[in-house]
Amino acid sequence: xxxxxxxxxxxxxxxxxxxxxxxxxxxxxxxxxxxxxxxxxxxxxxxxxxxxxxxxxxxxxxxxxxxxxxxxxxxxxxxxxxxxxxxxxxxxxxxxxx
Amino acid sequence: xxxxxxxxxxxxxxxxxxxxxxxxxxxxxxxxxxxxxxxxxxxxxxxxxxxxxxxxxxxxxxxxxxxxxxxxxxxxxxxxxxxxxxxxxxxxxxxxxxxxxxxxxxxxxxxxxxxxxxxxxxxxxxxxxxxxxxxxxxxxxxxxxxxxxxxxxxxxxxxxxxxxxxxxxxxxxxxxxxxxxxxxxxxxxxxxxxxxxxxxxxxxxxxxxxxxxxxxxxxxxxxxxxxxxxxxxxxxxxxxxxxxxxxxxxxxxxxxxxxxxxxxxxxxxxxxxxxxxxxxxxxxxxxxxxxxxxxxxxxxxxxxxxxxxxxxxxxxxxxxxxxxxxxxxxxxxxxxxxxxxxxxxxxxxxxxxxxxxxxxxxxxxxxxxxxxxxxxxxxxxxxxxxxxxxxxxxxxxxxxxxxxxxxxxxxxxxxxxxxxxxxxxxxxxxxxxxxxxxxxxxxxxxxxxxxxxxxxxxxxxxxxxxxxxxxxxxxxxxxxxxxxxxxxxxxxxxxxxxxxxxxx
Numbered sequence: 014x015x016x017x018x019x020x021x022x023x024x025x026x027x028x029x030x031x032x033x034x035x036x037x038x039x040x041x042x043x044x045x046x047x048x049x050x051x052x053x054x055x056x057x058x059x060x061x062x063x064x065x066x067x068x069x070x071x072x073x074x075x076x077x078x079x080x081x082x083x084x085x086x087x088x089x090x091x092x093x094x095x096x097x098x099x100x101x102x103x104x105x106x107x108x109x110x111x
Numbered sequence: 112x113x114x115x116x117x118x119x120x121x122x123x124x125x126x127x128x129x130x131x132x133x134x135x136x137x138x139x140x141x142x143x144x145x146x147x148x149x150x151x152x153x154x155x156x157x158x159x160x161x162x163x164x165x166x167x168x169x170x171x172x173x174x175x176x177x178x179x180x181x182x183x184x185x186x187x188x189x190x191x192x193x194x195x196x197x198x199x200x201x202x203x204x205x206x207x208x209x210x211x212x213x214x215x216x217x218x219x220x221x222x223x224x225x226x227x228x229x230x231x232x233x234x235x236x237x238x239x240x241x242x243x244x245x246x247x248x249x250x251x252x253x254x255x256x257x258x259x260x261x262x263x264x265x266x267x268x269x270x271x272x273x274x275x276x277x278x279x280x281x282x283x284x285x286x287x288x289x290x291x292x293x294x295x296x297x298x299x300x301x302x303x304x305x306x307x308x309x310x311x312x313x314x315x316x317x318x319x320x321x322x323x324x325x326x327x328x329x330x331x332x333x334x335x336x337x338x339x340x341x342x343x344x345x346x347x348x349x350x351x352x353x354x355x356x357x358x359x360x361x362x363x364x365x366x367x368x369x370x371x372x373x374x375x376x377x378x379x380x381x382x383x384x385x386x387x388x389x390x391x392x393x394x395x396x397x398x399x400x401x402x403x404x405x406x407x408x409x410x411x412x413x414x415x416x417x418x419x420x421x422x423x424x425x426x427x428x429x430x431x432x433x434x435x436x437x438x439x440x441x442x443x444x445x446x447x448x449x450x451x452x453x454x455x456x457x458x459x460x461x462x463x464x465x466x467x468x469x470x471x472x473x474x475x476x477x478x479x480x481x482x483x484x485x486x487x488x489x490x491x492x493x494x495x496x497x498x499x500x501x502x503x504x505x506x507x508x509x510x511x512x513x514x515x516x517x518x519x520x521x522x523x524x525x526x527x528x529x530x531x532x533x534x535x536x537x538x539x540x541x542x543x544x545x546x547x548x549x550x551x552x553x554x555x556x557x558x559x560x561x562x563x564x565x566x567x568x569x570x571x572x573x574x575x576x577x578x579x580x581x582x583x584x585x586x587x588x589x590x591x592x593x594x595x596x597x598x599x600x601x602x603x604x605x606x607x608x609x610x611x612x613x614x615x
Contacts, residue, residue, distance in 0.1 A: 028405060030207050067200060067410035073418040079142050079179035082149025087159040090167060090276070100158045101257065101273035104209040108266050 017046045116393065117372040121296075121364060124336070124371030130298040131344050132291040132363060133333035134242075136309055138284045139252060139326070140183050141319045145280035146251045147174030147217060147414070152282075154325075158275040166280035168213030174413055176201075180282040181224070181417055182427060183318040184249045187284055188225025189428050190312050191244045196224050198418040201249070201411040209274055210253035218285075220408040223248035224417065230312070231436055232304040234297065237450030242305045243289035254279040284318075290344065299363035306330050306359050311435035323354050330359050332387075334366040336374060345370070346380040350394050353387050362387045365394055442466070446475050459487050460497050467504035468511075477511040478504075485525055489532060502531045509538045522595050523547045549598045556589070556597060560605045563588040574610050582606050 022042045026033045033041065084090075087100050096103035145152060148165035164172035188195050202220035228244035255278050260270030286309065294301040310328060313321040321328040335347035348370070350362045366385075373380055384397035433441075439462070443453050456462050461482045468478035482497065486507070490497045510527055513519040519527060519542070530541030542548060563585045564571045573581040582603055589602045607613065 028205070028207075028407065068412065068415055070415065072415040073198070075175060075415050076178035076181060077149070077175045079144050079177050080149060081144050081151045082163075084150045084161050084163050085167075087157060090159045090162045093169075098259075098271075098273055099257075101275050102159070102209070102212075104272050104274060106270060107209065107256075107258075107272055108269075 017042050017049060116369055117376065118365075118368040119371045119375060121368055124367050125296045127339060127375060128336035128367075128371055129292070129295065129339055129341070130363070130367050131335050131337060131347075132288075132294070132298055132302055133347070134288045134291070134302060134305060134359075135331040135333065136286045136306060137252075137329045137331075138187070138286065138309075138313055138319050138321060139328070140180055140282040140284060141317075141327075142177055142179045142183065142282055144177055146177050146180050146249065146282035147280060148172075150277075150280065156277055159277065161277040162279070166212075167276060168211075174217065176414060176417065177282060180249060181419070183282070183316075184224050184247065184284050185419060185424060185427050186316045186318055186431065187286070187313065188228065188247050189424070189431060190316055190434055191225065191228040191230050191247060191286065193225035193228030193244060193247060195419055195424050196222060196226070196417075197421075198222075198416055199224050200416045201414045202408045203411050204250075205407045206405075208253075209272060210256055210279070212254070212274075212276060212279065216250060216253065217411055217414070218250035218408075219248035224419075230305065230308055232301065232308040233436065233439075233450075234300055234304050235454055237454070240294065240297075240301050240304070242291055242301070245287045245289045247284055247286045250283050250285055252278050252281040252283050298367065299360040302332060302363045303356050303360040307356050308435065310356075315432050315435050315438075317432075323356070326354065329354055332359060332362045332366070334363055334370065335380070336367065336370045345374070346382050348380060348383055348385050348394075350385045350387050351397065355389075358387055358389060361392045362394060365392060369394070446479065448479075456483065459483060461487065464497055464504050464507075468507045471505045471508035473508040473511040474515065477514070478507065481507050481511065481524075481528070485528055489528075500532060501534060502528065506531055506538050513538065513542070517598050517601075518542075518549055519547065520549055520595075520598055523549065547596065549596055556593075556602065556605060559589045559592045559597070560585075560602065560609055562592065564606070564609060571610060574606070574612055577612070579607065579612060 019038050019042050022038050022045065023033070026038070026041075091097045091100065091102065094102045140146075142152060144150060145166055148163050150161045150163050150166055153161070165174050185195055199219060199222035201217050202222075203215040204218045204220070205215045207214055223246035225247040226245065228247075230242050230244060231239050232242055233239055254274050254276040256266075257273045257275070258266045258269035259273060261268040266272070288305070291298070291301060291305075306328075310321045310323070313319050313328070319327055323329070330353045332350045332353055333347045334350070335345040337343060337345045348366055350366060353359050353362045365387075370380055381396075385394040386397050387394050439453060439457070442462075443450070456465065456479070459482075461479075465475075465478045465482050468482065469475050486497060486500060486502070490500055493500075507528075510519070510524050510531075513527070514521065514524050526545065526547055527538050527541045530536070530545055531538055535541045535544060567585060567588065570581050570584050574585070585606050586599055586602050589606075590597055590599060
């Protein structure tokens with residue numbers, strides 16, 4: 014099995030907005046490699062005729078009718094927000110100047 | 112940012128290159144609740160008053176699919192001649208951006224509910240162009256951001272942003288075309304016609320009002336150029352959220368001219384997102400497009416697969432309404448009008464009004480005449496849409512009925528319509544209040560006719576001598592005497608009768 018590279022970990026960390034130290038990149042590359050290696054063993058026993066499974070339950074079409082249910086109040090919705098303004102969630106600057 | 116962009120003329124661009132387009136249209140469904148939770152989708156509510164643990168992405172919350180959302184997606188798929196998946200899943204599209212509190216959008220990835228279809232669209236001159244549909248899939252809308260502290264509410268330079276999640280989770284159907292090739296110089300026109308036809312289909316299905324100005328329908332225009340005769344597509348740009356039919360056409364046209372300038376100058380097109388500016392009709396660079404795998408799609412573990420039974424799909428298919436193109440083709444034949452006439456009716460937004468007027472009892476020709484004549488003129492003068500005029504199809508039908516019965520002539524009917532539009536009441540009330548009735552009292556008419564003959568002996572002699580056309584002058588005199596309230600045809604009959612002449 015091809016190993017997980019340091020570059021791939023750095024890329025994933027960037028996508029996940031995680032700041033990792035150089036030694037952590039090496040550390041996690043090894044760990045992720047072990048995990049993926051363990052999971053990959055499934056393909057050794059599962060042949061072409063076994064479809065990949067994403068859901069363990071043999072259920073389909075679980076749907077609800079289009080009926081309005083009570084929502085949270087704005088106060089409840091915002092109760093966990095680190096900051097708020099004008100009854101809205103306040104988030105830090107998204108993009109700087111062009 | 113004030114960089115100037117080089118453009119070549121549209122004609123020069125098309126002489127050297129063939130445009131290839133891909134259109135992605137997002138439609139907000141008109142369901143009562145969100146796609147995965149029971150929060151209301153009603154517009155105009157207080158910020159963050161329509162949210163719950165599911166659409167806020169709170170830990171432990173479990174989404175459940177809206178059955179009407181799935182049904183609407185299948186309706187759209189069928190109307191676009193798509194195959195409907197027998198089994199498909201939702202997927203998480205992972206990204207970090209505050210418009211989605213979950214840090215992912217629930218969407219569909221490689222298993223869309225509908226795929227492989229087409230939509231025939233008609234250009235202004237009646238020519239038909241088939242646009243192939245790649246897929247239509249289910250997903251959810253994002254929250255609404257307000258950027259604070261910047262120059263003009265823009266994200267660039269803002270000090271912070273405020274989020275309202277009422278819109279987060281509203282059902283969206285994303286409809287993606289296959290590459291549209293071979294449209295040549297008509298590509299921008301095809302893009303516009305496609306979005307317009309799609310809007311009509313969505314409305315006919317009743318799954319959304321699809322009002323672009325309200326953001327209920329938004330279009331992304333992907334465009335690339337390849338040298339004439341080539342078969343390998345060039346690099347594309349993606350112009351986001353183009354929000355009117357006119358803008359769709361302008362954005363495509365602008366990108367054709369911009370790409371051509373870059374390519375003919377020996378440059379390369381950067382694959383990127385661009386923003387369309389309504390005021391200048393131009394596009395500017397947004398962010399460089401993330402690669403597809405950066406979204407790390409994976410099957411949504413909290414939602415079980417959707418497997419629409421064939422019985423359900425056929426039930427939905429059987430209940431589909433007549434679709435817009437078929438309806439227009441039928442009406443065009445029934446009314447015996449040309450493609451140009453039909454296009455004029457469509458452009459005026461009069462089709463549904465005319466049909467409703469006919470359904471209310473009016474003759475087809477009369478219904479068309481009033482909506483496309485007097486009423487179109489009135490709407491034009493007041494700068495309102497036809498369907499916003501203060502007159503209903505039923506009232507227009509009543510006016511045509513009064514004309515058909517001979518109670519009103521066209522001149523009086525125009526005054527009745529004017530009265531209804533001015534808020535004076537129903538057609539019958541306006542007739543009463545303004546005293547607008549054709550003089551049908553034969554005694555009064557006969558007296559007026561005799562008076563006209565007596566007052567114009569020379570003309571009367573001409574008519575007696577066989578010059579029937581001269582009767583017009585006497586008819587005019589009678590109409591004047593009755594202040595226009597006579598039936599001109601009947602007046603003419605009476606005049607000829609009195610003078611002992613038969614027409615023809």
